[in-house]
Structure formats: C-alpha cells, structure tokens
Amino acid sequence: xxxxxxxxxxxxxxxxxxxxxxxxxxxxxxxxxxxxxxxxxxxxxxxxxxxxxxxxxxxxxxxxxxxxxxxxxxxxxxxxxxxxxxxxxxxxxxxxxxxxxxxxxxxxxxxxxxxxxxxxxxxxxxxxxxxxxxxxxxxxxxxxxxxxxxxxxxx
Amino acid sequence: xxxxxxxxxxxxxxxxxxxxxxxxxxxxxxxxxxxxxxxxxxxxxxxxxxxxxxxxxxxxxxxxxxxxxxxxxxxxxxxxxxxxxxxxxxxxxxxxxxxxxxxxxxxxxxxxxxxxxxxxxxxxxxxxxxxxxxxxxxxxxxxxxxxxxxxxxxxxxxxxxxxxxxxxxxxxxxxxxxxxxxxxxxxxxxxxxxxxxxxxxxxxxxxxxxxxxxxxxxxxxxxxxxxxxxxxxxxxxxxxxxxxxxxxxxxxxxxxxxxxxxxxxxxxxxxxxxxxxxxxxxxxxxxxxxxxxxxxxxxxxxxxxxxxxxxxxxxxxxxxxxxxxxxxxxx
Numbered sequence: 001x002x003x004x005x006x007x008x009x010x011x012x013x014x015x016x017x018x019x020x021x022x023x024x025x026x027x028x029x030x031x032x033x034x035x036x037x038x039x040x041x042x043x044x045x046x047x048x049x050x051x052x053x054x055x056x057x058x059x060x061x062x063x064x065x066x067x068x069x070x071x072x073x074x075x076x077x078x079x080x081x082x083x084x085x086x087x088x089x090x091x092x093x094x095x096x097x098x099x100x101x102x103x104x105x106x107x108x109x110x111x112x113x114x115x116x117x118x119x120x121x122x123x124x125x126x127x128x129x130x131x132x133x134x135x136x137x138x139x140x141x142x143x144x145x146x147x148x149x150x151x152x153x154x155x
Numbered sequence: 156x157x158x159x160x161x162x163x164x165x166x167x168x169x170x171x172x173x174x175x176x177x178x179x180x181x182x183x184x185x186x187x188x189x190x191x192x193x194x195x196x197x198x199x200x201x202x203x204x205x206x207x208x209x210x211x212x213x214x215x216x217x218x219x220x221x222x223x224x225x226x227x228x229x230x231x232x233x234x235x236x237x238x239x240x241x242x243x244x245x246x247x248x249x250x251x252x253x254x255x256x257x258x259x260x261x262x263x264x265x266x267x268x269x270x271x272x273x274x275x276x277x278x279x280x281x282x283x284x285x286x287x288x289x290x291x292x293x294x295x296x297x298x299x300x301x302x303x304x305x306x307x308x309x310x311x312x313x314x315x316x317x318x319x320x321x322x323x324x325x326x327x328x329x330x331x332x333x334x335x336x337x338x339x340x341x342x343x344x345x346x347x348x349x350x351x352x353x354x355x356x357x358x359x360x361x362x363x364x365x366x367x368x369x370x371x372x373x374x375x376x377x378x379x380x381x382x383x384x385x386x387x388x389x390x391x392x393x394x395x396x397x398x399x400x401x402x403x404x405x406x407x408x409x410x411x412x413x414x415x416x417x418x419x420x421x422x423x424x425x426x427x428x429x430x431x432x433x434x435x436x437x438x439x440x441x442x443x444x445x446x447x448x449x450x451x452x453x454x455x456x457x458x459x460x461x462x463x464x465x466x467x468x469x470x471x472x473x474x475x476x477x478x479x480x481x482x483x484x485x486x
Contacts, residue, residue, distance in 0.1 A: 042237035106242035
C-alpha cells in the first residue's frame with residue numbers, strides 16, 4: 001500500500017515540478033532580457049544574476065551553465081542533460097534552442113528571440129497547469145487507492 | 156620592458172583557438188616581443204607583423220591555415236560570447252579586449268536599421284597588440300612643454316603608435332594637471348569596470364561614450380585642464396572640439412595622416428588646423444617599427460604672407476607656420 005501510494009504521489013509531484021520548472025524558466029528569461037536590453041551585460045554576468053535571483057529548476061540550470069562556462073569551449077551540446085527529466089521534450093527543446101542562440105545577436109534581436117521563446121513557454125505552462133489540475137491529484141489518489149485495494153486483496 | 160611586451164603578446168594570442176595559438180609560438184621570443192599585430196584570414200595562413208614585415212605563423216614547420224570557425228571562435232572569445240554587449244564596437248568594425256588589444260574584423264554582416272545586428276561570417280581578423288610603453292612620453296613632454304601644456308595633436312599613419320603615445324602623455328601630464336580621457340573604444344585605458352590594463356596615472360576616464368557627448372560631460376562635471384581623445388575622424392568630433400575650445404581646458408588628440416602636410420588636405424583636419432586650436436603637432440614616422448618623433452610648434456609671430464614657407468625645417472598649415480623640432484623619446 002505504501003509503495004503504491006508513493007508511486008502515485010511521485011507521479012503527482014512530477015506534474016507539479018514540471019509546471020513550476022516552466023514558470024521558473026519564464027521568469028528567468030524575462031530577467032535575462034532585461035539584463036541584456038538595459039544593462040548590456042555579457043552572458044557570464046547575466047547567468048550569474050539568473051543564478052542568484054531565480055529559484056527552482058532555472059536556478060539549478062543556470063548554476064550548471066555557469067560551472068560549464070568556465071570551460072571556454074561550447075557547452076550547448078550538454079544543455080539537454082542539465083535540464084533534468086521533469087520537462088517534456090518540446091519544453092526542453094525550446095529552452096535548448098533559446099540558450100543556443102544567446103549572445104549571438106544585438107540586444108534588439110536578442111530580446112525579440114527571448115520574447116518569442118517566452119510566449120511558447122507560456123503556452124507550455126498553460127498546458128502543464130491543465131495537466132497538473134487534471135492528472136496531478138488523480139495520480140496521487142489513484143496510487144493511494146491502488147495501494148488500499150492491493151492491501152485489501154492480500155488480507 | 157621586453158617582458159611586458161611578451162606578456163602583451165601572450166594575452167593577445169590567448170584569443171586564438173588552440174591550433175592557431177600553437178602556431179603563434181613559432182615566432183622567437185624577441186619577435187614575439189616586437190610583434191605589433193596578428194592578421195588572420197579565412198583559408199590563409201595567419202601572419203604576424205614584426206619590424207614592418209608580415210611573417211607566416213607555422214606549427215612544427217608546417218603551414219597552418221585558418222578556418223572560418225577559428226575566426227568565429229576568436230570573436231566569440233573577444234566578445235565573451237555576447238554580441239549584444241559589443242554590438243556598438245562590432246558596428247564600428249572592431250572589438251577591444253579587456254587587455255586593450257583591438258581586434259578588427261571584416262566579413263558578411265547582417266544590418267538592421269543601419270546598425271550591424273550580427274556578423275554572419277567573418278573573413279578576416281586583425282589583432283593589434285596593445286603594449287604598455289610606460290615612460291615613452293617623459294622626454295617628449297619635457298622637451299615640448301617647458302612653458303606649460305599647449306593643445307597638441309598627435310599625427311601618424313594607422314599603426315604608427317598614436318594611441319600609445321597619447322596614453323603615456325596622459326599619464327605623464329596627469330602627475331601635475333587634471334587630465335580626463337575620452338576612451339570611446341576602450342583602447343586608451345583598456346578599462347572594463349574597475350580594472351585598467353594600462354598605467355594611465357591619475358587620469359579620469361569616460362569610456363564607451365561618443366567623443367562629442369563625453370567632452371561636454373567632462374567639461375561640466377570634471378573641470379579638466381586637459382581632455383585627451385583618440386582618433387578624430389568625424390565632422391562632429393571637430394565641431395565639438397571647436398565649440399568647446401578656449402573654455403579653460405586644452406586638448407590632446409590624435410589624427411590619421413601619412414604626412415604632416417596631409418592635415419591641410421583632408422577637409423575636417425583643415426578645419427581643425429585653421430581653427431587655431433592646436434599649438435603643437437607631434438608627427439610619428441614609423442619606419443619598420445623604428446619610430447621617429449617630430450614636433451611642429453606653432454610660431455604665432457611668424458608672418459606667413461611676408462616670409463612664406465622659407466624654412467626647411469618647418470611647414471605652413473593654414474595661416475600659421477609650424478617650426479619643426481626633433482623629439483627624443485625614451486624607447
């Protein structure tokens with residue numbers, strides 16, 4: 001019963017982490033855009049700001065990015081690994097895409113790219129919220145119910 | 156000083172990808188210290204300018220060919236992988252590194268609203284190595300400013316050492332006068348934040364801003380005795396200098412010309428000379444890395460109409476006669 005409940009709760013938590021993760025990246029990219037447009041900060045400083053001011057999944061991600069950036073060679077091929085497993089493939093691809101073009105354009109173009117990326121992430125965020133509302137509690141409840149059923153059957 | 160030059164070379168070649176970095180050490184230690192620039196073209200071997208001659212860089216005796224990716228990597232390193240931070244400089248065709256080296260670039264640019272939004276492919280990169288010649292201007296200032304500082308224009312062809320002399324003159328003069336530097340391209344002080352790559356003494360530095368805007372702000376806020384600025388190239392620079400001259404501060408500036416009489420041929424410099432602001436002109440003759448410094452000092456009591464330019468050692472520019480004086484620099 002305990003293990004089935006744990007699996008159900010874990011599945012529910014996955015939905016929650018995915019939703020919070022997308023939200024944290026939306027906030028992070030908004031902040032990145034401000035740092036690029038208004039301060040013209042180089043990326044290393046932008047990532048430092050993001051690490052210190054963001055929370056959750058985005059904070060961990062930019063911390064890893066900063067550690068990797070110590071190596072002057074490109075780190076874009078490792079981006080997927082740094083994102084963890086809670087995000088779905090389209091969300092991971094969106095974040096990887098915007099990260100791979102960061103610093104390649106002037107601030108106006110860079111801001112436009114970030115805006116487009118934020119719009120797409122907001123769509124994913126809405127979907128994730130809906131899935132959380134629909135499946136999150138259901139997964140936990142289903143897990144607990146299965147556990148109880150299995151326990152009753154065994155008795 | 157040789158060790159300082161070797162360090163400057165080392166910091167400049169650190170922007171090269173590994174393959175080219177190794178080739179950069181095909182030069183001997185003396186050549187590295189005397190190297191003035193490294194020019195890298197896509198599909199061609201990189202070359203170093205030493206004593207006025209271009210030498211190909213090789214690795215273990217074999218020719219190294221630079222690829223487009225190598226050039227992109229150089230710019231990525233120089234811009235800290237942040238084009239947006241350096242777009243103003245890229246728009247002007249160069250990036251100045253934290254150490255003050257100027258990396259000029261040519262290639263295929265994407266332009267939006269008249270400004271370069273990104274460089275699609277880079278075809279050539281030219282790293283001009285900035286070297287600290289501290290003490291170079293000591294003798295020059297002693298010989299030229301016995302009766303106090305007068306507005307001075309430093310003139311030479313590109314790569315002649317104008318910025319180097321300007322930097323050291325600013326340092327030297329800041330010991331007794333208030334000197335403000337307009338460092339539009341981050342080359343004079345080589346400053347980023349609180350770090351300065353060069354010894355500029357007690358100068359106040361305004362970096363990254365256009366000359367026109369910076370001059371007016373400095374006059375209002377810093378009350379300088381001298382404003383030092385590099386490379387007068389635009390009409391607006393000349394107009395600002397003419398407008399702000401004779402308001403209590405003097406100018407120490409540089410200009411491109413391959414000879415002193417060219418100053419009277421280029422319209423914007425003609426206007427500058429005829430506006431009677433600069434009393435001294437220093438001309439740098441760069442003969443294969445061996446630089447000769449000459450001063451042309453305005454003689455206000457010389458009557459050009461009556462006497463003409465009858466002296467072998469001077470020149471008439473506008474309505475003024477400039478007496479030539481050879482300067483001994485501490486090289």
